[in-house]
Amino acid sequence: MRGSAIAVAVGIPLALAAAAGFLAGMASAGGDVEPAAASASPTSAAPVAASSEPPAASATPSTTVDPYVEAMSGGSETLEEGQSGRSETNVANSDLEILNWVETDDPVFFITIDDGIVRSPEALALIQEQQIPVTAFLTEYAVREHTEYFNEVTAYGGSVQNHTMVHGALNDPETDVEWEICETQDRFEGQFGYRPWMLRPPYGAGPDDPDVLKYAEECGINRIVLWNVVVGNDNKVEYWDPPIRAGDIVLLHWEDNLAEGLETILDLGREQGLTPAPLEEYI
Template sequence: MGCAQSVDPIERLGKKAAQRVRPRRPAHDRGYRRWGLAEPLARSPLHPARPLAAHRGAHGLPPVVDRVPTRDRVVFLTYDDGAERDPRFVDMVRELRLPVTLFLTAGVAGPGRDHFTRLRTLGAGIQNRITGHRAPAGLPYAVQRAAICGQRDGLRSRFGVRPRLLRPPHSSYDPTTLRAAADCGITAIVLWRAALTPAGLTYLHGPHHLRPGDIVLVAPGEPSGPPLRERTVRVLRRTQEQGLTVGRLEDYL
């Protein structure tokens, strides 16, 4: 369910930044034990072993994905608004060379939020997340398009990137959402196959274990709960136990 990669110059700059993230230092220099891992993360492919063919959903609309069809033994870590609550998360991403994708609203990532700028510098993917108290499904086309394109423009102004992946609030979408997303340059709607909740790693459907290509949501959690870095480590441990590592979502979609 992949999509053709953009050739936008800004997109290429983002990929160059990500390529600086993935080459890994010697194990003794990565400090993986400091973050609670028993062993370093396995090397992730620099590029998909089997690049996904360009794919569109029905009638040329963006596909809706919660996993990527790949034989590479990788899963993908995604984060929504709230990652700034744990300043040391940036250190973790840097030291572990951890590929992550952030779905942000322009308001949360506004000026003064240097946390996201540092993550972007480390190669984190910056993608679109619309927000609102009302789920988008059922809203008129003009309203949905304004929300999606507005967030796109805000993120581009803030980070110099043009998001091409979208995560709608409450996983809510309808055919109008897909049409509005396509008109705003979105190439895929990204949900998730597994999510880290207070009860642990929850699988939405399918086998109760991670599989190659699964998209994982690490939610911000409650302010009084474990910090983001600790919850990320829980996912990384489970990933390693199942013989997987972390890939960069933007390389596959």
């Protein structure tokens, strides 16, 4: 059942150019979509400037066993029910790859939800009711007091992953790329009990910048995950190649009307015979 990632191998300019063009198109097509331009504003609350001093750490070092360590030592059977997707990825695929969709023959697509400033109870209820696998790319400053919510919404095969400390554009020379990536890794390991292995650069900006690749590798990231379908905050759906297809990676945001956006994309998937699957099990 495991599909192989259609990785946009690092250093293949054509594929990356296609991704960049797509992202730029998305930015112009939908005002709420994260724009690719480094100078653009984030989708919601203004982040602290990347050059400012990082806020004091609120997370304490984790005392729980890292699930990857467990997996590597044969202890994966102790993983919690529904969280198997967290167990093997780092181990099986150690090379850093950039991807915006997944090559698979399985009738599945992938739901990724970004930022984390708003935590909708209706979205949580829907995710729990339908046991939807969700990969949550979270911005650290927005979620540090909300561990329980994000553990609950990622309890169905999903996971919490890295969307930086304060949502800095990683291709902006003013951004402290090391801090944005690596501090998030350390904080999330403390907060959620496992170290992220996926990074989604804010605005999709700079996924192949040398510093991004360098600090991603140094700090334990092996997948830089973009997207090819967007459900905007107005629930308008933007496709790279409509309709939704097997292996598509859908981007939504943690917003008040997220439940409606999820219903929208679930319905569109159903029309194509597709159901959501954990991205964690396919890349």
